[in-house]
Amino acid sequence: MPDRPTTRDLAKAAGVSLATVDRVLNGRAGVRSKTVEVVNKTIQEIGFQRNVVAATLARRRAYRFAFVLPLQSGEFIGQLSLRIGEVARAFASEMIEAEVLTAPEDGPHGLARFLADLSVQAYDGIAIMAPETPHVRDAIRRVEERGIQAISFISRQAAAEDIPFVGIDNHAAGATAGELMGRLISPRQGSVIVLGESFQSRDSLERRLGFDRVMGDMFPHLTVLPSLETHGDEGRVRRVISQVLDARPDVAGIYVLASEARLPLTLAAELGGGRDIQRIAHERTPFTEAALREGRVEALITQDPGHLVRSAIRTLRARCENRTTLASQERIRIEVLLKHNL
Amino acid sequence: MPDRPTTRDLAKAAGVSLATVDRVLNGRAGVRSKTVEVVNKTIQEIGFQRNVVAATLARRRAYRFAFVLPLQSGEFIGQLSLRIGEVARAFASEMIEAEVLTAPEDGPHGLARFLADLSVQAYDGIAIMAPETPHVRDAIRRVEERGIQAISFISRQAAAEDIPFVGIDNHAAGATAGELMGRLISPRQGSVIVLGESFQSRDSLERRLGFDRVMGDMFPHLTVLPSLETHGDEGRVRRVISQVLDARPDVAGIYVLASEARLPLTLAAELGGGRDIQRIAHERTPFTEAALREGRVEALITQDPGHLVRSAIRTLRARCENRTTLASQERIRIEVLLKHNL
DNA sequence: TTGTACGCGTTATCAG
DNA sequence: CTGATAACGCGTACAA
DSSP states (O other): OOSOOOHHHHHHHHTSOHHHHHHHHTTOSOSOHHHHHHHHHHHHHHTOOOOHHHHHHHTSSOEEEEEEEOSOOOHHHHHHHHHHHHHHHHHGGGTEEEEEEEOOSSHHHHHHHHHHHOOTTTOSEEEEOOOOOHHHHHHHHHHHHTTOEEEEESSOOTTOTTSOEESOOHHHHHHHHHHHHHHHHTTSOEEEEEEESOTTSHHHHHHHHHHHHHHHHHOTTEEEOOOEEOOSOHHHHHHHHHHHHHHOTTEEEEEEOSSOOHHHHHHHHHHHTTOOOEEEEESOOHHHHHHHHTTSOSEEEEOOHHHHHHHHHHHHHHHHTTOOOOHHHHSOOOEEEOGGGO | OOSOOOHHHHHHHHTSOHHHHHHHHTTOSOSOHHHHHHHHHHHHHHTOOOOHHHHHHHTSSOEEEEEEEOSOOOHHHHHHHHHHHHHHHHHGGGTEEEEEEEOOSSHHHHHHHHHHHOOTTTOSEEEEOOOOOHHHHHHHHHHHHTTOEEEEESSOOTTOTTSOEESOOHHHHHHHHHHHHHHHHTTSOEEEEEEESOTTSHHHHHHHHHHHHHHHHHOTTEEEOOOEEOOSOHHHHHHHHHHHHHHOTTEEEEEEOSSOOHHHHHHHHHHHTTSOOEEEEESOOHHHHHHHHTTSOSEEEEOOHHHHHHHHHHHHHHHHTTOOOOHHHHSOOOEEEOGGGO
16 A cells, blocks of 8 residues: 555554544544554554544634733734734635634633633634733633633743643743843943843743843853832833932943833933943834844844744644644744844 | 635636636636636635645645755754654645755756756655756756746755745844854954855855954954865864964954854864853754853854745745745744853 | 536544 | 544546
């Protein structure tokens, strides 16, 4: 038999019907464990491999995936929405639909209720971007129990090893920022300001930890100052940054750890004046991209929104089909962007 | 009609048969231009979009693609082969086959003959990695004329705008290396050694140009030394590097522009001794990865082999199906790798 | 130059 | 618990 064996060949070889083969392949109930074994052994023997193309066509409907994003209107979320739309259009011809759902504002309970209301009819899988809390974690698990595939997206539900995750390792991202910052400043001496939106979230915490770790290990001659929160009104933030810059004439670097870098970078440019300060921020948005081009930031540490979205979709789909993904393709890279590799 | 229109709907709406619709969709001959117009207008009107899944299944056979790689046994080519194998296995379930073909050694004419011998029966498309020459360019064009899709891969046939290309912009890659080198060295003064395998190839030339451009524009206080060729025997290379290091005590950076960085980096570590020299090389291989971890190189400028391979396959497939690709997904990124974002 | 009919390999449905 | 059979939407040979 020169051609690849089909389900028909498999059924014949295993001495069962097509329907039974299908049940085994898709892990459905209603087959004697003995029969399951026989089929699985035959799969090995004849080297059967599923034809995903045929399987997708035979479902008679497209996969329906949704991305649950926080309401906040920052540029990073904006980019993400854009990419989801773009990727959805491109994937339409492959029988995959994707859309954005906005999470309710009222904290983890609101989100949990929102997730509980999602209909199995409406979605085959959802990617959820939400801060880690026990409520959210449980809500995600309950979604899965109802037969909807669910993954955590960008923001990891770290304590839940069983919930798949698509996104970067924020500790490594912070470490990368630290390594670059140290190399840019060295061999000079000096101190480094760290600006974050709020240090409540685990993601921010991990970046900060990674940053500090590398600065301590590789660049002990540099001083990392206590984090400043940019959450809150602009006036206050401006005062705080001014104070630090006045008090520490040795400031040699500013690390904007938050995903939204607009306000911090703007203030840094305004208040830093003519001083020789190295600036690193996260995420590529219209604002940070322009800042990089115009020399208002030296480097960006980013994750590619398009890749994130496609990876989430591929991961959800693979789970729907009881398949594994190609690990090397799904590892989201921590990218370093300079002016010339934008 | 709530469902997406099918070819059947399209045929009915346009007042033609399924076969005619198929001919128009796939750009085949044998349809009056008037009819083509009608069908295309109807496609717009009813918002028809092809179902790629069904189309692939209906072909009754997998796509067969080949990567033509140079024989040379460097680590970068090795990585590429590995990835092609990996991706081929993953794509098998999507009715796509891919394999590696090794180009003959005897220069452009040999390659041209090799390409001429490829059978239409054997391949639907090929990705060719070969230095730019008029012979190769023409050979690629002739392959296309025989109905096999062809793209240039990693090494661009730059003078041929009509031949699609999957790979990075080497000028930008060199510029990125230059920007990083300048920032790592500054505010110190000094000179920079540039090491290349041979500066015959257009790719090397472009990297060198990009590097020089940025160094001149952004870091005029640094001196870029004339390129050294690492092609040839190790003894000679060793002598040349030694001479430069002796003659210029101000050497502050070494840029290894070649894809194979093993010898240059090894010699740099050996001869550079205790001097404070910033080192940048290209491509991620087992060797460069270890060098980065162990501090024998500060940064790598890379292109992801897995992404390159997948992008080439998607591009070839899209061309087979008379489709366009999602541009944002197919732009190969110039990545900057530090120790912590490996 | 155009149309018809069959088949691709799987899933879903319904009957046993 | 298992089996038979009709789809899914398109490509392709062949007929007209």
